[in-house]
Amino acid sequence: MYLIDSHCHINFEGLGNRLPELFENMTKNQVKQALAISVSRETFAEVRDIAERHDHIFASVGIHPDNPNAAEFTFDELVQHAQHPKVIAIGETGLDYHWCSGDLTWQHERFITHIQAAKHAKMPLVIHTRKSADDTLRVMQEHQAEQAVMHCFAEDTRIAKIALDLGYYISFSGIVTFKNAKDVQAAAQYCPLDRILVETDAPFLAPTPHRGKQNEPAYVLHTAEFLANLRGDSLENIAHATCENFYRLFPKATRLAA
Template sequence: MYLIDSHCHLNFDGLSSRLPEVFANMEANHVKQALAISVSRQSFSEVLAIAEANEHIFATVGIHPDDKDTPEFTVEELVAHAQHPKVVGIGETGLDYYWCKGDLGWQHQRFADHIEAANQSGLPLVVHTRDAAADTMRLLREHQAHAGVIHCFTEDVAVAKEALDLGFYISFSGIVTFKNAPDIQAAAKYVPQDRILIETDSPFLAPVPKRGKPNEPAYVKYTAEFVAGLRGDTVEHIAEITTDNFYRLFNKVPRLAETPQSV
């Protein structure tokens, strides 16, 4: 079986200048595919170029919620970009009350536009939420979001249940391996096996034993190993179910025909 990194930023400093090495490390650790995430108009161009040049990389289109003044995509633009064969999701989108304060009507509207684009295109949402779980879930309900993932999950079991009840998947980053993350670890044990994903969010949030170092897609294996231990499972089974879940959610990504025997 093999692993997939469901959320990374290959165009960011620390990764973009060393992609051949990053890809070689992925291969050495049986990480066969990765999803490169858009956070701005400029980054969309960058991640799409990486995806177009590399068969095993796919991209999303979207605007991160943390910058009020960044140029927007219209709903129509998002839907149009979603037609590209290498664009498989809408986002990263959502709400962030940690970095953003005051009147956040602009952030709510941006999120609503992305939900609408996902609903129109049929692609899943990649949702960022930080210190904003209640409003994130409320807007997903109100705008009838059809499918997606709460990426880099940092909430508790109650929020996980709410997201699951909305039909969403839950993705765990290296944060789940940190000693000060008992609520996230409880959620990682709670999420059913047909809804769990793993990611790096690289170049950020490297898992133990790489904590404090630049993260990269190859390190998703450490998150897989930790989650397996939490759940009393094998890493091979975690690789299998998270890979199956990735393909089910991001169903434009072609499943690889050949798989290695183990991770």
């Protein structure tokens, strides 16, 4: 049995300077691989370089939607970076109405560029949505986004159903372990097992029993254990299914030997 952290930011402050310790903790918790997510043009090289140096780490390329002044990747640049052997996804990208308000044309245009690049490169999208789920899914549908994962799912069953009906995957973070996250827990019970991934979003959103502390990829074990109990399933089955789903969604990812 092993697990994969499908979304983390191990280049961020507090994690990037202690990678050997992070990787040791992953091994102790049977977390064998992780996807390091890009959020800016300036830090993409850091994420890519970590993936290049470590066989068990993969990378994405993308610009987070929460900064209107962020330096952009062009369509051609996203497609070019997506050809790197360790880059397995485009994103994170999407819409964020929590941190951003007013005329969000720039945010929608950035999102659409990522969708178009992913389609051209035949790569899956890593989707961020905050207080914008209906619009996010509407834009994805209008622009025919193909393979995608709704990262750090914090919505209800209604949104989960829309995403699933469009063929997307749902990734659960430590949020699902929080006592007040009843809607997310209901969605986690609703989702079919062949569409679920697990993630940390480290260094954020550490699951119970580490809530309030800095998160790290090893802690995805706690999220998987919680999902197993919530769904009346075994940890081994959750681990197997979420790893298979990861490889199906991200076909460039190197599969571990059985």
